[in-house]
Amino acid sequence: MTSVDQPERFRAPQSPASAAESFNPDTLRLAARCWIALAVIAYVIDLLGRSRVGLTDGIRSPFGDDFINYWSGAYLALHGRAAEVYDFVAFHGFETSVVGPHIDFYHYSYPPVLLLLTAPLAIVPYVPALFVWLASTWYGFYRALKFAAGENALLLSLAAPAMFVNAIGGQNGALTAAIMGGGLLLVDRRPTMAGMLFGLLIYKPHLALMLPVAMIAGRRWRVVVAAGVTAVLLIAASMAVFGPAVWAEYQHNVSVLRTVILEDGSGVWHRMVSVFVSVRRLGGSVELSYAVQGLFALAAAFVVGRSWLRDDPAYIRYALVVVGTCLATPYLQDYDVVVGAFAVVWLKNAQQHSQISARWFDAGAAMVLALPIVAAALAKWSGLAFGPLFFIPPFILLVRLAMEYRRANPPS
Incomplete structure (x- = not known):
């Protein structure tokens, strides 16, 4: 089932032999x-393991893992203590007061x-808030995915x-997927709403990174304006509520975290699946890694821009934005790949209109789906980062x- 009408002239059905090569749907559902x-x-x-000592595992991780950051940030902001969010020591002190002292230094990087x-x-309260967070962000993701x-x-x-992976980490991958995937599906239907989503x-x-390239190349000006206005209003509102000094503290934290997490590769490098991290794990310098990442970003931008400029079928344009973004950004973790589910759907839609062997579509979809549970294990085993290969x-x-x-x- 597709949600966007495709040009009737591009209805090149697969041959019976090619269609038979695809995986059995009943087997996949089972x-x-x-x-x-x-x-x-x-x-x-996992949750039981993180509640051995208070709301922690007694070693380093809290119940809900990274969700402690989102809830703590929201609580401090709501109670007029936003300045503590970007103070590493004060933030850690508040988080330990919520779940217990046996956790590493978690941070707010947003x-x-x-x-x-x-x-x-x-x-x-913290524990029910975790399930509210996971359920509500999943539901937004599901509702957007249903359109596709x-x-x-x-x-x-x-x-x-x-x-x-997103649930285990108490993370925001489902929220990001709902915003990006839902926005792409609305670009040609409700451009203002799509722009508002992108602005989030x-x-x-x-x-x-690839959204401005796609929208400008595709001349989706209402989307561009709505996204820009939404982003500016959100920034202005945050400054009005929390003060501009909080933004200065955030910028300072970003520079510190970029060095520690991304460039030095300490901590969760095995969860990172970007080109930058892959080159760093191969021994490349920070400068070389950024250069290679830049080349991939330029290549992705060229392909995405060309596809939107030529107004390729929606399932190609949308999937290119998602996969191109994964190749273009230097900071990408496995939980961010929730949005890959949209790319899988669009790839399978494209299969119905192509003479390319179904095996290629199955392999492409399998690689996107498998990455979050395979890449980290491969990284820990080998010491290398294989994310881009997926x-x-x-x-x-x-x-x-x-x-x-x-x-x-x-062209006519």
């Missing part, structure tokens, strides 16, 4: 249901606009491995699809 059951059990075990967006979390995947959305939204990504701007084949497949479409539909 595997997905088994995975969901195992993921739920693993998640409950701009003050997220304090505004997550303020309602602080109305609810139809009746298959529920199963996919629960079975996508990135959702499990000011809380995580490194995952919006994105490059689907990106090449999308380039091939765009070329196939243009051959079948030459």
